[in-house]
Amino acid sequence: MSQRDGNCVFGQFVPEAVFEACRGAFEEAHRGDEEYQREVARTGDVFADRERFHTAVAALTTRISLPDTSREVEEFNIFADDTVEIYLYAPDN
DSSP: OOEEETTEEEEEOOOOGGGGGTHHHHHHHHHHHHHHHHHHHHHOOTTTTHHHHHHHHHHHHTTOOOTTOOSOEEEEEEOTTSEEEEEEOOOOO
């Protein structure tokens, strides 16, 4: 990761060989997000099936770590151009 802004890390997503072990989890989360977006579009209810979506995201974030920090990942976004932003939980005080 190349840049930090408080609790957010920005950079370029570069999957290495070990990413293959997690690919299924990412694909499952992506499918869950697509289903969630379809349900929201169909019903207009942004809370529709929200629990399943958050469960899929949580299953991924608990598997992600950054070698240069001991803080846990709270949320992350990977964009079409492979840029990534990762939000970290605030450090314990």
